[in-house]
Amino acid sequence: MLCGFPFTSRDPGVDVRGWAADMLGKRGRAHYTCVCRSANEKSYRIGHVPWDIARPHPALKQLVETGRMSVGTVFEPGPGLGDNALYLASHGFRVTAVDIAPAAVDTLRARAASMGLGIEVYVGEVVFGLDSVRSGFDYVFERSFLQTLPPVIRPRYVERLERLLKPGGVYVGIIRGP
Known part of the structure; x- marks a missing residue:
């Protein structure tokens, strides 16, 4: 151990x-x-x-640019360096992001500030933490977060997302693997 x-x-x-x-x-x-x-x-x-592709994910851009994701509130678990969060914020979304790595959070905060974007970014653990994060989001957007979780933890993660989304809210996941 x-x-x-x-x-x-x-x-x-x-x-x-x-x-x-x-x-x-x-x-x-x-x-x-x-x-x-x-x-x-x-x-x-x-x-x-x-895992960082150094740009917003093309599928996310397509959803936003075609209007399939209309401006609203977004929760992003595990934003890393923040390309997707920054993209969403630059298109009028109100973004809250939580990452477990303080270095990633520091980088995302600095990038958002340098671009004049207001993103709420917290250091935290998405599955078992998040006491300070409000609920009622229009969207949860994630890229490759679910797939990193051990199978035994995934149901708790899904329960967490259900509590974060407002009724009728939408989960948008870019995931690969089992």
């Missing part, structure tokens, strides 16, 4: 391997939130962010 706390059904142990093991320099078992926070923070600090 890489972290010293007992595993629970709320935050189960996961195998640390692949990219996360490379970032942490260790393998073993750890809480999902511990692995995610530590590996993502290191990735952003050293500038090795292999």
